[in-house]
Amino acid sequence: MQLREGRSLLLLTETCKSLRHAYQIHAQIVVNGLQRHLYSLSKIFSFFALFGCPESLGHARLIFSGTKSPNVFMWNTMIRAHSLSELHHEAVLLYPAMVAKARDLPNNFTFTFLLNSCARLAAPGPGFQIYGHVIKLGFEPDIFIRNALMHFCCSSGLADCARKLFEESSARDLVSYNTMISGMAQMCKPHAALSLFQEMSDSGIWPDEFTFVALCSACSGLNDHGLAKQIHNLVYRYLGFVDCSSGAHLVGSVIDLYTKCGEMDMARKVFSAFQPVKSLPALSSMVSGYARAGKVELARQIFDRVNKRDTILWTAIISGYSQAGRYDEALELYKEMEKSGLKPDQVTLVAVLSACAGLGALTVGERINNQSLRARFFGRDAILVTAVVDMYAKCGKIESALEIFRDVPDSQRTTHLFNAMITGLAQHGLGETAVSVFREMESTKVRPDEVTFTGLLCACSHSGLVEEGRSLFKLMSEFYGINPQMQHYCCMVDLLGRDGKLDDAHDFIRTMPFEANSVIWRSLLGSCKLHGNVEMGKIASAKLLELEPDHGARYVLLSNILATTKQWEEAGRVRKGMEQRGIQKPPGWSYIEISNGTVHQFTASNYRSHPQKEEIASKLRDMNSRLRTAGYAPSTVDVVFDVDEEEKETIVSHHSEKLALAFGLLNSGPGEVLQIMKNLRICGDCHLAFKLLSKAYAREIIVRDTARFHHFRNGLCSCKDFW
DNA sequence: ATAGGGTTAG
Numbered sequence: 001m002q003l004r005e006g007r008s009l010l011l012l013t014e015t016c017k018s019l020r021h022a023y024q025i026h027a028q029i030v031v032n033g034l035q036r037h038l039y040s041l042s043k044i045f046s047f048f049a050l051f052g053c054p055e056s057l058g059h060a061r062l063i064f065s066g067t068k069s070p071n072v073f074m075w076n077t078m079i080r081a082h083s084l085s086e087l088h089h090e091a092v093l094l095y096p097a098m099v100a101k102a103r104d105l106p107n108n109f110t111f112t113f114l115l116n117s118c119a120r121l122a123a124p125g126p127g128f129q130i131y132g133h134v135i136k137l138g139f140e141p142d143i144f145i146r147n148a149l150m151h152f153c154c155s156s157g158l159a160d161c162a163r164k165l166f167e168e169s170s171a172r173d174l175v176s177y178n179t180m181i182s183g184m185a186q187m188c189k190p191h192a193a194l195s196l197f198q199e200m201s202d203s204g205i206w207p208d209e210f211t212f213v214a215l216c217s218a219c220s221g222l223n224d225h226g227l228a229k230q231i232h233n234l235v236y237r238y239l240g241f242v243d244c245s246s247g248a249h250l251v252g253s254v255i256d257l258y259t260k261c262g263e264m265d266m267a268r269k270v271f272s273a274f275q276p277v278k279s280l281p282a283l284s285s286m287v288s289g290y291a292r293a294g295k296v297e298l299a300r301q302i303f304d305r306v307n308k309r310d311t312i313l314w315t316a317i318i319s320g321y322s323q324a325g326r327y328d329e330a331l332e333l334y335k336e337m338e339k340s341g342l343k344p345d346q347v348t349l350v351a352v353l354s355a356c357a358g359l360g361a362l363t364v365g366e367r368i369n370n371q372s373l374r375a376r377f378f379g380r381d382a383i384l385v386t387a388v389v390d391m392y393a394k395c396g397k398i399e400s401a402l403e404i405f406r407d408v409p410d411s412q413r414t415t416h417l418f419n420a421m422i423t424g425l426a427q428h429g430l431g432e433t434a435v436s437v438f439r440e441m442e443s444t445k446v447r448p449d450e451v452t453f454t455g456l457l458c459a460c461s462h463s464g465l466v467e468e469g470r471s472l473f474k475l476m477s478e479f480y481g482i483n484p485q486m487q488h489y490c491c492m493v494d495l496l497g498r499d500g501k502l503d504d505a506h507d508f509i510r511t512m513p514f515e516a517n518s519v520i521w522r523s524l525l526g527s528c529k530l531h532g533n534v535e536m537g538k539i540a541s542a543k544l545l546e547l548e549p550d551h552g553a554r555y556v557l558l559s560n561i562l563a564t565t566k567q568w569e570e571a572g573r574v575r576k577g578m579e580q581r582g583i584q585k586p587p588g589w590s591y592i593e594i595s596n597g598t599v600h601q602f603t604a605s606n607y608r609s610h611p612q613k614e615e616i617a618s619k620l621r622d623m624n625s626r627l628r629t630a631g632y633a634p635s636t637v638d639v640v641f642d643v644d645e646e647e648k649e650t651i652v653s654h655h656s657e658k659l660a661l662a663f664g665l666l667n668s669g670p671g672e673v674l675q676i677m678k679n680l681r682i683c684g685d686c687h688l689a690f691k692l693l694s695k696a697y698a699r700e701i702i703v704r705d706t707a708r709f710h711h712f713r714n715g716l717c718s719c720k721d722f723w
Numbered sequence: 724a725t726a727g728g729g730t731t732a733g
Contacts (some may be wrong), residue, residue, distance in 0.1 A: 249726050452732095
């Protein structure tokens with residue numbers, strides 16, 4: 001076809017329908033030497049630029065760089081195209097080039113597109129520069145640009161700046177309100193969002209779908225089911241019947257709002273009635289909502305029925321299992337996800353790492369950490385770093401946790417990260433280090449919270465830092481204004497009791513602003529045991545029985561105490577009462593991970609079905625003979641103050657950690673450190689046995705129980721026999 | 724101009 005002049009060219013470019021067609025038209029323009037018809041050229045150029053695939057954008061770039069002096073429309077299209085392809089940095093960099101070369105000045109479209117990209121950049125710097133140009137060139141009154149400026153401010157956390165722009169606007173339209181409400185949602189200011197909504201309806205502006213999507217997301221963190229219902233009602237009042245066709249996003253947002261405040265019945269209702277074709281966001285909301293409500297099975301049912309899953313849905317179910325403490329199943333699901341070919345992102349890795357931390361699965365955890373390093377997620381995500389530090393600490397590698405923590409720059413250290421580090425150090429009995437990390441926290445002006453002090457006080461009590469603990473307890477309320485909670489008192493009672501200040505500890509309990517719970521009495525009892533104070537032990541155990549009548553250990557405890565004071569009849573009655581109520585101690589289990597990364601679980605006295613049962617039995621015999629050689633005798637004092645959570649059988653009892661140890665000794669090389677996780681506190685017998693065995697086998701053994709880590713080495717334990 | 728999944732303690 002012969003193209004002779006601009007008019008026929010224009011007609012042709014305007015009928016362009018497919019990418020192939022566009023290539024043909026462009027070829028004809030080039031063949032006929034018609035590039036000088038800039039208006040037509042820019043039309044076909046914008047088709048390529050906005051088509052939305054990397055290849056067509058590449059072609060658009062070619063056309064653009066071959067054009068001698070592009071007009072503003074072409075520059076704007078370039079910026080817009082990069083912005084739509086999430087290439088915000090490139091979009092912003094086009095602006096200086098444009099100012100230097102363009103024959104026309106930037107217009108309002110230029111700034112709207114640019115500010116949109118600035119809003120999505122991590123740093124506010126470029127946006128500020130553009131802001132300056134907007135003022136210089138007199139575009140500030142333009143409502144589109146004002147809205148774009150507000151959007152930029154909100155996305156960069158500049159709430160006051162956004163608020164000022166909004167207040168000083170002579171005209172505020174629907175988009176102004178929507179932008180502000182959605183900005184308040186992003187900045188977690190739900191009350192500001194609500195009052196903006198109120199203001200909006202007072203000024204007669206009718207809200208739309210966008211308004212409610214923003215309002216739902218702003219209020220989803222409030223955990224207020226009454227408010228959720230009110231917002232749902234408002235949607236009806238203003239928009240009438242909303243279903244998937246008229247507002248797919250909005251339905252999803254309402255569902256999410258309900259799931260976040262635990263209203264799963266309402267969420268389910270909206271989900272089944274108004275979303276005939278289930279959207280992935282709504283599915284993810286439902287899955288994590290059920291999981292958060294402790295209904296993992298229901299979450300799983302929904303998950304299983306989805307054919308096309310994405311990373312977010314997988315993450316929802318994995319973290320659901322992890323939060324429910326079903327760590328092994330969480331890891332299984334993660335394996336399945338990998339098999340399906342989907343790539344995890346930061347959030348997925350956080351969920352998996354927390355499962356590893358729960359299991360003490362170091363090998364898997366390290367693999368996940370390497371993955372996050374390879375994907376360059378690490379260091380850019382504060383939560384991910386926290387999860388990694390926590391994983392290392394809970395897997396026994398406290399030095400690795402510290403190393404990683406040290407590499408995080410001050411600006412990226414959050415309260416959560418400090419808490420994970422301090423808590424980890426506390427569990428390893430490294431009280432002095434925990435306190436010095438806290439001093440760092442104070443000097444970097446990261447605000448401690450109640451979790452920080454729980455960790456700190458716990459660290460002090462595990463390391464016997466009595467005076468330090470007392471002064472931190474004061475600091476918490478007097479300087480930081482944090483009211484001590486039950487766990488803080490609990491740490492203090494532990495701390496004082498351990499130091500032999502039993503009367504002080506008892507006074508502490510009496511002067512508490514609330515009734516002491518069983519944990520506190522149990523802690524006092526532990527101190528009574530350590531310091532041999534039978535009288536106070538009786539008081540504590542009586543309180544325990546009163547508070548936890550269904551807890552088997554308390555019956556045993558009381559009956560033992562009564563027995564020592566020769567109150568045989570009473571002791572028998574307590575025992576009988578316990579049997580009649582069918583109370584048992586909870587089953588104990590232990591995990592051990594061997595070096596091939598597999599995790600093995602053992603329950604007390606149960607290994608008969610294990611494939612290595614013969615070897616385990618013989619190793620147990622070997623362990624017992626070595627124990628006898630080392631002069632092991634079961635502790636009789638212990639029985640009086642039986643604070644153990646697990647039922648004892650014989651001296652040769654096979655508590656789960658002993659089975660795990662036998663298995664570990666069988667399946668590891670000499671000198672390899674063995675690490676065992678236990679679901680209850682380790683008992684006195686096992687503790688003594690492990691100390692002796694660490695020497696007898698010349699092995700370092702690490703046991704993580706519910707309270708802390710025990711590092712057994714050369715006949716001694718890092719807990720110095722207090723736990 | 725729109726939605727969904729995450730970390731610390733007890």
